Amino acid sequence: MNENLIEAFIYLVHHYEKLAKHAAGEQMKKAMEDASKNLKAAGVLLALFVDESISADTLF
Numbered sequence: 001m002n003e004n005l006i007e008a009f010i011y012l013v014h015h016y017e018k019l020a021k022h023a024a025g026e027q028m029k030k031a032m033e034d035a036s037k038n039l040k041a042a043g044v045l046l047a048l049f050v051d052e053s054i055s056a057d058t059l060f
Contacts, residue, residue, distance in 0.1 A: 048054065
């Protein structure tokens with residue numbers, strides 16, 4: 001009986017481990033997508049500061 005409990009425990013630990021790895025992968029994917037969006041926005045903002053067609057006296 002104890003052996004069955006141990007095997008069940010090991011199975012559940014492996015199952016939860018897989019679930020955790022999957023969830024971590026999904027969160028990493030979302031974080032990378034968010035970072036990519038923010039990086040693109042920063043590029044657009046930086047382009048405003050280096051745009052030669054905008055006068056240096058223009059206030060932001």
